[in-house]
Amino acid sequence: MIKSIFLSISALLFFQISLAQTQLKLPALVSDNMVLQQSTEISIWGWAEDNNSVKILPSWTQVPVSVKVNNSGKWKASLNTPVAGGPYTIALSSSNESIVLKNVMIGEVWLASGQSNMEMPIKGYRSEPINGNNELILNSKNSNIRMFTVARNSSKDPQEDCDGSWKISSPENTLDFSAVGYVFAQKLNRALNVPIGIIHSSWGGTPVEAWTQKSALNSSVSEQEQSTFNYNRSSTKREQDAPSQLFNGMIHPVLDYSIKGVIWYQGESNRNHPEVYQKTFPLMISNWRALWKNDSLPFYYVQIAPYGRYSGEVNSALLRESQLKTLDLLPHVGMAVTLDIGEYQSIHPAEKTKVGERLSYWALAKDYNIQGIGYSGPIYKSHKIDGEKILVSFDHAPMGLSSYEQPLDQFEIAGPDRVFYPGKATILKGGQVAVSAPQVKEPKAVRYGWSNYIKGTLYNTFGLPASS
Structure with missing residues (x-):
């Protein structure tokens, strides 16, 4: 029996x-x-x-x-x-x-990826709100915005499928969706009047190497550089931090799906080794482009926001500089600056609507040929020593610069000894700022926003902030 x-x-x-x-x-x-x-x-x-x-x-x-x-x-x-x-x-x-x-639906499809600031839902995190989220949720009923969240999955091997389902935008569905991803999709839908699909694949607290294919890391990053990776130097081994784990579980299943481009918000977890991030971040972008078989795949990313509780005096500023340099290393990339919205006590700024909007301006201007809008904040172009002043020139300021009547106190200036002092900054015509300090009679160097926490107040006349 x-x-x-x-x-x-x-x-x-x-x-x-x-x-x-x-x-x-x-x-x-x-x-x-x-x-x-x-x-x-x-x-x-x-x-x-x-x-x-x-x-x-x-x-x-x-x-x-x-x-x-x-x-x-x-x-x-x-x-x-x-x-x-x-x-x-x-x-x-x-x-x-x-x-x-x-x-x-047929329309435009974008991938939104990164760590916790991209993952942060419209409802916010506990005791960390999203400004204006109630109105976002209330007005989110729209059958022409569709959202897919790739479930968290850390894997040693590339996966063929993921968990998740397409949701139609509505108050009950947007509540738990990426705030930055949703606002980006909403802006594209309103400007283009076509259906928008946004695929969200993020995991808080994770480093860029976790999102990069193993073969790309092994062929381009030295053993010494790999020793700085979060997983390799941490006594507490988190599986999701290990190189390629999230690429395998959360990006590989998406590779056959045709997308228009990528938006990315990450970097905080790599702040302790910005010199390595300078290599691994562009490497990840190039790796994804190769796998999607599109060398010109648009890739727009967020420069991390200032935060007051980082250890180390300027780790955040150095990481922001690494992100800034990526603009010169790769084509078809753009950077949304957040120097004006950081919070001293929270690594998760509440102004996620501005972040999503700033990313959308890059896409609308560069990929959809929307004319007349600003898409980048002022970017350092050059400087010239003029007696006891340094004149700093900026790109992306066609109608000049403004502090919108806020104090412009984030510039510093140094002489031959490279000791930096707070600078007096005056906005000039033609996208220039004059910087001087009574302690510096023979100026040699100038910098802006060079601190872990800073409240940037230099903008172009489109209201977009300058990068540090």
Whole structure:
């Protein structure tokens, strides 16, 4: 009797396993309510019975696409998408099963990634609010904004799928979604009047090396540099900090999904080794571009905000400088500056709406050719010594500079001894600032916002702050 029961259970398990292997299955990203990138060739992929075939028929065309399932049970099809619109359906069928994807929109798709400041939901963290979040939530009902959150997953091996589902923007769905990601999507939707899909994949407190493919790190980062990685020098080993763990679990499953570009908010966890971040951050960008097979994939990132409780006098300033230098190292990148919204007591600034807006300006100006808007804050261009003053010139200030009637007290100036003193700063015409100090008669160097915590007050006339 026991033997008979055992054989019956074994047969049932075998049947279930066999059935699972033959089922037509799609990844979580390819599902109802998704947004597909418009006017391009996109991929639809999944799993089915070995050596079977899968037929795909989108409702925007009358011509089906058929693909063979490989020996591993995987298949991938290429489809050409129309201009923005919808809703559409996509019918998929194999020899023994069919699936119909419903309420599919065509529009613009972006990936939002990083650590806790990107992950921070519209409802905020405990005792750390998001300014204006009640209005954001109240006005978030919009069927043309779709959101997908990749579930946290730290993995030693590249994963083929992730957990998550597409949500239509509404008060109940936006509450827990990335505030920066949502505001970015909202601004694009309002400006472009097309559906926007935003895929959010973040994990708080994690370093850039965790988001980078292992082969890229091993080929480009020395053993000495890798010894500075958070996981390698920490006595408390957090799996999610280990090199490539989050790339494997949270980026690799997304790589076949066609995206327009990436927004990124991260860096705080790499502040202790800004010189290594200067290499690993551009490396990650280039690595992702190679894997998405797009050398010009737009990548817009947030320069970390000032914060008063960092250890070390200028670690944050040095990390911000590393991020600034990335603008000169790679094409098709942009940086949203947050020097004016940092908080002394909280590493999570409440002004997430401004962050999302500033990222959107880069995309709207550079990728959607919206004319007339400012997209970058003032960026240091050059300086000239003029007697006992230094004249500092800035790019991205076509109509000049302003402090909006706030004190401009974040400049410092030094002589040959390189001892810096607080500078008196005066805004001049033509995007210049004159800096002097009574202690410095022979000026040689000048700097702005060179501190872990600073409240930046230098802007262009579009209201965008200057970088330190």
